[in-house]
Amino acid sequence: MHQAVIATVDIVFLTIHNGRLGVALSKRDKEPFQGGDALPGGYIHAQEDRDCLDAAVRILHEKTGILPPYLEQLQTFAGAARDPRGWSVSVAYFALVHYRVIESAHHPDVAIFPVDALRRLPFDHNDIIATAVDRIRNKAQYSSLPCHLAGETFTLPKLQKVYEACLGEALNKVSFRRKMQELAVLEAVPGQMETEGAHRPAQLYRLKAEFKNGLKSLARGL
Amino acid sequence: MHQAVIATVDIVFLTIHNGRLGVALSKRDKEPFQGGDALPGGYIHAQEDRDCLDAAVRILHEKTGILPPYLEQLQTFAGAARDPRGWSVSVAYFALVHYRVIESAHHPDVAIFPVDALRRLPFDHNDIIATAVDRIRNKAQYSSLPCHLAGETFTLPKLQKVYEACLGEALNKVSFRRKMQELAVLEAVPGQMETEGAHRPAQLYRLKAEFKNGLKSLARGL
DNA sequence: TCAATAGTGTCTGTCAGACAATATTTG
């Protein structure tokens, strides 16, 4: 069948580390590019995976030990030139998770790299990451997407820093709070957060259950 | 190779017909669903097509006789359930073109159907079309995307009707013109348009050459 | 009490939408 091609899934696994947007790369255990850092990825298993999202969840778990973060299809990269083995289709996903989740999985072959200073990666993985970062930056302007980078519970000042790390620019505190209220995806957690320094503690928030696997957008940005 | 799967491209070919958003469907010439109306689509030919966009252009041309409209990747639909022949990957694209282009191609097996009143289509084509329509509606709110539905040259009132057909709601005339000016993707054509009735003629505009294959977005919508 | 950060109230310039006035064509 000349219409059958190699089909893979690659995942751009993003997190905030040291106040910057970073991507989790895993060491390739096979040729080509064996031993190089690359996006976690793998073949679709038609027998096991019911659909692409299934495959993405399975592959991410195999490569990083992490199971159910936020996962969204990004774009498909396909063609003759991107893989030395020949014509290939890669359905790319992006995943978002709090850094502590990656840390506590301590998978030996996974490391975080800041997205703004990546070296040349195998295949077209630089392009894929760039596309993912564009998407995050864009969605951070008007949606609740970055909340998935902030962990289970977080304070509004911490969440604002996450948004600022995504967007690469400082945000107005009053506007940010107004927008979060307008989005209405957060709920206050009864407890309060202890602060590192000596100052007023901040209210803890979490994503409402109905938004754990989704997003909400605003008509007007920021 | 258990990782090789059937790979196809399907195109949601959209146009404005009778003031409503419509999709071009073509009669299937092969099983399954032979003779049924479905999205123009076909197998990726690894020998011919350099990449997915290449394949989409080729397939759209084969099925409709139309060559280079605006074409953008939509999303990939894949899984075990969507095609009776087994696990399949379909990379979906959407294309936009003025109705007259479709009309003047008079391809016998192509017909336009309003997207809001579609019957049950083969495969998951209803889902794919719904995803495309969501995308257009969304992008119409803040980008120049619908301009590609308006033909080579058009007046601002005509373009506003195109936007309104996409969005399914009336727009404020003053705001619409302000936004178009802010987008700065249009240029006036020296000539003027004749009007059907007896009234002041409208200025003709066209997309600036640098935006023929691209979009421009606004920070704030509408 | 001071330092530090959280959270809120208020003012102001900007912008979307409403309204309406003006412009230009045919009959």
Added chain:
DNA sequence: CAAATATTGTCTGACAGACACTATTGA
């Protein structure tokens, strides 16, 4: 001139951002 639609000017309410004030903690 009347009818019809294009195009532009102006007003107003809503909102984003700036500023500053209050709140609450530890030292």
